Amino acid sequence: MNTAEPGAPTPTDSVPGLLQILWLASPALPVGGFSYSEGLEAAVDADWVSDETSATEWLTDQLQLGLARADLAVVAQAIPAWRCGDMARIRALNHWVLHTRETQEFRLQTEQMGRSMLEWARNLGPLGTGVFERLQSAGLEPPTYPLASACAAAHSDASVRDCLMGYAFGWSENMVQAAIKSVPLGQSAGQRMLARLAQAIPAAVTHAQSLTDDTRQAFTPMLAILSARHETQYSRLFRS
Template identity: 75%
Template sequence: MTTVEANAAARSAASLLQILWLASPALPVGGFSYSEGLEAAVDAGHVHDETSAAQWLGDQLHLALARSDLAVEAQAIPAWRADDVARIRALNHWVLQTRETHELRLQTEQMGRSLLEWARQLGPLGAGVFERLQAADLNPPTYPVACACAAASADASVRDSLLGYAFGWAENMVQAAIKSVPLGQSAGQRTLALLAGEIPLAVDQAIALSDNDRQAFTPLLAIHSARHETQYSRLFRS
């Protein structure tokens, strides 16, 4: 292997590891504390077993995540790489304005701020991400836009970055289903396998969306999220 090939392989490995890091449930952004309306759907009886949980999360992947957060990240990564601050701010504003409930807006704000703090705590290792987020003055950064900033610093494709983002979301949501339905660990793994099979299609759908096609319109999810705000007993923050 030549020096050039060895350097390219090292950069590829480093990029992959950075995307896996961002997708990890261990990332200290609080994703584990949200069910994004799933807990309320369980309370209402719409989700009650492995099959209904997989159906709910699959629909959410394609109808909500792919058309909103994944589409935003697909457009925000090249904007960060081009230092197009106006574009970044416009995408961040869109996320804030299209969250359908108070809970969902608080979630994206809290996770965005936590990712900013994560970058700050890394010191020199996260300095580039922290400084770019600070300079953009997003007030506050939303999670998909902040995550796009971190992904943009990796030498990875937009598609690979979105695959990581979506799988991280799926892991958190499956854990929420395990706790709230409840499901066993084996059922959770089967559900995660089904979602993993659907994620590439959702990512390709997101990448293909233009500004005019991007949307946030999930009425039943919004209703459950709103009801969750006053739900008597709950495990999750959304």
């Protein structure tokens, strides 16, 4: 049975849609997500995050107030645009991501991860040709990670909602690993945190899918302050 959404292209390879989304969400994807804490390390340094409870609350808030309102909403709008070839829409969304990053760290992160996604597709050879050529032809200078990830997801036959679930879970895994290393915490604590985030992801995805250009937002002022502090933090494990 074909589960592709109307207008979705035929996948460029034989990997089923679910496996493609799991692949994109994997920490093994060579885009460098493991090297960023997205302000969490600065929150630990400020003693705002100091244990499992505070780390869980911090990341859950970041999922709901940051990721769901901004990057997840962008990916939700970008996947249909990639599937129907609306390059003007893609460029507009990419422009929005670039110009709503509140610190240099956050902007460098989305640029580096976007370029790495492009290289990942190029290095796959025939398996990644469709994604690589589509990203190149879009003329994004540079491609941001949400738009590059959406391009890769659009080449699967997975639903937009499932693509967003994968994106959010991949983010959660990276952030939990950042918490384990920076707080620090044990692996069992990390699994409990991931379980809490997994419970919160469906509602975050639903909210992201409900947002429009007028209601999508990137406004996390305290996170921006922590990120700016992190740029000159004396001792760091992470790039953000």
